[in-house]
Amino acid sequence: MGVLFQLAAYGCGLLTIAVLVMMFQLGRPLFVDGQFFSLLSQVWQPGQQLYGIYPMIIGSIRISFLALALSFPVSLGTAFLAAGLAPRPMQRWVLAMVRLMAGIPTVVYGFVAIFLLVPLVREHVSRGSGLNILTASLVLAVLIAPTMVVFFVNGLRGVDQSYCRATDALGATAVQRLLYLQLPQGWPTIVSGVIMGLGRAMGDTLVSLMVAGNSIGVPTSIVDSARTLTAHIALVIAADFASMEFASIFACGLVLYLFTMAVVIGLRMLVHLRTGSDR
């Protein structure tokens, strides 16, 4: 029986590696004379045999960082309420609301955004279709907020109770306790939350596919339409398995894979930092 458990665990571990290997295998045309790296910096113009994913990389980065910038203050504020500023019974309700938001399917966020947010953006902010970086970032900001709030609250509440009692005994207000005790003490978890939020924004497919417009140019402003790496994978279904167009989706997949690895390793280093500083 123990062997079966071991087999299952090794199998799942191998799965992670197999995902990478399969992408290498099918994206083989990419690795003939260093094309992978030139693909990262080229534009996408199939008419001229250019299948670069540079516009998608820029699109992904712009959308997710803007979403993060929009979501951070909102999430931090909500976490402040849930971790001390709001009256006790309300703290629970705030957390319940955040959990509920985490349970809303991504596709529903996208669907509502198309019919509710896109017309607003179209009329008041940009001309054209209303499908652009700003719209996608606004939706993603709401989408990643629950993840970040949960991390922030854990970080802020994770402070040793004796410290909290000490600040209370010194006459500190709830705001002072948050600012000068809980925030400085909980920052590694807060940074983890930000990284997780970025990861979710970067990895989300449906919202950017539905409301970012999917144009293939390099976006120059936040009201430009853009295509993300994830949306590119979902959009390109080429019939010719040996073509560069087909291989380009595996280039996107590899970039996203490497990004995930960086996120996971970054989070681990943060945890080590935290446990290291405790010693």
Added chain:
Amino acid sequence: MRTLLEKSVPLLAWAGFTVLAGALAAILGYIVMRSWAVLHLSLLFGDVAPIDAIFLRHPVFDGLFPAVAGTFLLVLIAVLLAVPVGMAAGIYLAEYAGYRMKSCLSLLFDILAGLPSVVVGLAGFSLTILLHKVFPGKIGPCLLLSALALCFLILPYLIRTTQTALESVPLSLRQTAPALGATKLQNICKVLLPSKLTDILGGIILAVGRAAEDTAVIMLTGVVASAGIPRSLFEQFEALPFYIYYISSQYTNAEELQTGFGAAMLLLVLCGILFLLAFFTQQTLSRHFRR
């Protein structure tokens, strides 16, 4: 300066919360408002009598029943595939693995958990192509491959839930059965797992929710807009989240759009129920154990 900061922080906090709560209210309110008119049985079954539809005596053409049935079958297969493997791997990680193996494997599982679902879908798609090369003409995008890819997606959650549940068993309980002569396996199956059953169950329910809402994975591995109810594992199928996505870009008239809102409401309620279920399962456990 300090007092200014201290005064502005509550303001920021309440403003942030108001924005978030407002967004949630807008999303929920809008869906309820737009789908209210279509929320009755004909949304699911069209003109066909529900009994006939459920027992497959009559195909449903203008209702959501095939999509709901597709999602149900898909999630069922994915969870049946993932739960035994995920729990076994979780048990290995918590009870058997040595320190080095454990940190190596959990790094791999963390990466798997962090992969965007579209990359998992791409892996499923690659698998389809490779299988197609091995068995030409026999295997294409289908229900089984979609379920397999979804299983990859939820595996890391199941592993992590099982592992943390087992590791949180208090030492006193952990050592009781071995002290009475139980083997390691008996201890795991009869003491450790039952004591954390609700925790693990909550994790499984959450995994079901994740599998039910995911769209990117199935988009690349076999879902189609109209297929009816699949009659075998090797057929293409419909699914609720994909239907919503499809309607958002391809609707031709107001009626179809209404059905789309109805589908969004249905998926929302389904995921909401799963979430509440998971939440209360885990809550009752922690209360039960504190006594």
